[in-house]
Amino acid sequence: MRLLExxxxxxxxxxxxxxxxxxxxxxxxQGVQLLDVSSDLDHNRSxxxxxxxxxxxxxxxxxxxxxxxxxxxxxxxxxxxxxxxxVDVVPFVPVQGIQMEDAxxxxxxxxxxxxxxxxxxxxxxAAATSPHRRDLPSVRKGEYEGLAEKxxxxxxxxxxxxxxxxxxxxxxxAGARFPLVAYNxxxxxxxLALAKEIARKVRFKDGGFxxxxxxxxxxxxxxxxxxxxxxxNYRVTSLHRVYELIKEExxxxxxxxxxxxxxxxxxxxxxxxxxRHYLRCRDFSIQQIIEQRILEFx
Amino acid sequence: MRLLExxxxxxxxxxxxxxxxxxxxxxxxQGVQLLDVSSDLDHNRSxxxxxxxxxxxxxxxxxxxxxxxxxxxxxxxxxxxxxxxxVDVVPFVPVQGIQMEDAxxxxxxxxxxxxxxxxxxxxxxAAATSPHRRDLPSVRKGEYEGLAEKxxxxxxxxxxxxxxxxxxxxxxxAGARFPLVAYNxxxxxxxLALAKEIARKVRFKDGGFxxxxxxxxxxxxxxxxxxxxxxxNYRVTSLHRVYELIKEExxxxxxxxxxxxxxxxxxxxxxxxxxRHYLRCRDFSIQQIIEQRILEFx
Numbered sequence: 001m002r003l004l005e006x007x008x009x010x011x012x013x014x015x016x017x018x019x020x021x022x023x024x025x026x027x028x029x030q031g032v033q034l035l036d037v038s039s040d041l042d043h044n045r046s047x048x049x050x051x052x053x054x055x056x057x058x059x060x061x062x063x064x065x066x067x068x069x070x071x072x073x074x075x076x077x078x079x080x081x082x083x084x085x086x087v088d089v090v091p092f093v094p095v096q097g098i099q100m101e102d103a104x105x106x107x108x109x110x111x112x113x114x115x116x117x118x119x120x121x122x123x124x125x126a127a128a129t130s131p132h133r134r135d136l137p138s139v140r141k142g143e144y145e146g147l148a149e150k151x152x153x154x155x156x157x158x159x160x161x162x163x164x165x166x167x168x169x170x171x172x173x174a175g176a177r178f179p180l181v182a183y184n185x186x187x188x189x190x191x192l193a194l195a196k197e198i199a200r201k202v203r204f205k206d207g208g209f210x211x212x213x214x215x216x217x218x219x220x221x222x223x224x225x226x227x228x229x230x231x232x233n234y235r236v237t238s239l240h241r242v243y244e245l246i247k248e249e250x251x252x253x254x255x256x257x258x259x260x261x262x263x264x265x266x267x268x269x270x271x272x273x274x275x276r277h278y279l280r281c282r283d284f285s286i287q288q289i290i291e292q293r294i295l296e297f298x
Numbered sequence: 299m300r301l302l303e304x305x306x307x308x309x310x311x312x313x314x315x316x317x318x319x320x321x322x323x324x325x326x327x328q329g330v331q332l333l334d335v336s337s338d339l340d341h342n343r344s345x346x347x348x349x350x351x352x353x354x355x356x357x358x359x360x361x362x363x364x365x366x367x368x369x370x371x372x373x374x375x376x377x378x379x380x381x382x383x384x385v386d387v388v389p390f391v392p393v394q395g396i397q398m399e400d401a402x403x404x405x406x407x408x409x410x411x412x413x414x415x416x417x418x419x420x421x422x423x424a425a426a427t428s429p430h431r432r433d434l435p436s437v438r439k440g441e442y443e444g445l446a447e448k449x450x451x452x453x454x455x456x457x458x459x460x461x462x463x464x465x466x467x468x469x470x471x472a473g474a475r476f477p478l479v480a481y482n483x484x485x486x487x488x489x490l491a492l493a494k495e496i497a498r499k500v501r502f503k504d505g506g507f508x509x510x511x512x513x514x515x516x517x518x519x520x521x522x523x524x525x526x527x528x529x530x531n532y533r534v535t536s537l538h539r540v541y542e543l544i545k546e547e548x549x550x551x552x553x554x555x556x557x558x559x560x561x562x563x564x565x566x567x568x569x570x571x572x573x574r575h576y577l578r579c580r581d582f583s584i585q586q587i588i589e590q591r592i593l594e595f596x
Contacts, residue, residue, distance in 0.1 A: 095589075256433040259579065259580050262573075262582060265587070268587050268590075273570050275560075275572070279537060279538065282557050284560060290477075293563065294331060
């Protein structure tokens, strides 16, 4: 079974009727399963997660995008989360039986078709056409409000679609990336500075592990602080590695770990390192999971 | 998706043509997937693992049994493994979306139909009709060679099929049980007595964990010893619990764990306790695994 995941982030998180209508577009595609829809009122943003055969997933993403640019007008959009357009980010994620290069090809086909519909498109991550476009924050810098200017910058011409500013839809950032694991570790202290200090120990940009982004967060209602992370490649840096480092750094400061949490979904492959590390089960593979065998037969 | 697993153990492990013919019977059933066939020359025994919708799995198990009693004659059978008949043991295992009582019902229907074909049938584990028949070793005690006598014992009349001894096919033990996890921990020593001592610490019958059977084994070609285990209910006693106890008991004796291994397949549910224990991920559930979501949609 070949499985590609798509996780479009759309700039509408409040109007339930519109969100429902956009979801329906995905459900209409055979061979595609809509796993999750999460909307955030403050961010005014919704995240759709669906999965299936690569071509079917691309078609579903296009249907979703067409509906979203019809229903969303960026000229009235306000929200706490950075965004560039109505269909803000569309990552394609290889999950099973599919290579990153195939996900890149799908992302580029998606971008080309969306461009034809009048939306400026940038490619990012593994689909980026230039190194300075790899990171999403760089591509999204200036946000929707700065997009008209950005498009005029020779460094920031679109990869697909019009170079002219589309005021209603803004731009879309499409690409291919590894599954992202959102992973948080909670510490039994109210000392936010301590969480921030440990976040710096674990994150790549300050000398920590590769493919880890981290920040310290105050969990006021729990009376705790949190090291909140995105692991952008769990094969390079796995959950147990960041957990153990954080636990050790906290203990050095006399603080215990309360617990950890995975936000959203993780791919099955992410469990392999747990078996190998904690149980010294060096040869463990997800081929030993009954359910994995069933998926492979399909 | 409702998934029942069936793991028949057949008294033929040498004649490849016969094993192939028996496998074909399972493959012919729609909605059933044959995940594995393992044959052992010394044991002269093959283990088939297949999975699917409950009714389809029962039908496939019957087809397999019919073919096996046709092809196998116990009067000529020799092998190192204890056995009672040609179709020796047929456990039905609830994997997803199905309760133990449903697996018991399927096992009893299977046994009734096999009994009609002239094979004496005992029910064991969750399908047992009396407490002294729960454990497989008790039911199998005396083996094929003692079966004619056993059937005459008022305590050991068959649950289904003829009370008279069927010399060609022997008897079949059918039942329902939890997924069994075969789990081994290797120790960096050649001291077999030490492995046996630790096996006693961990196994239930000598005061260890419930649902754990264990023995010490010599791995001569590796220059190590092994604590070899069957975990008969991974929800009661999970992998990490036995691993940690063995590691600690070994360290107390100045010996390191080399590694551990899972033999065969484990159900996805068995990973939950790993996340909860090692990462203190208390709320972790397999619902957070992408692949699990896909299975549930089917």
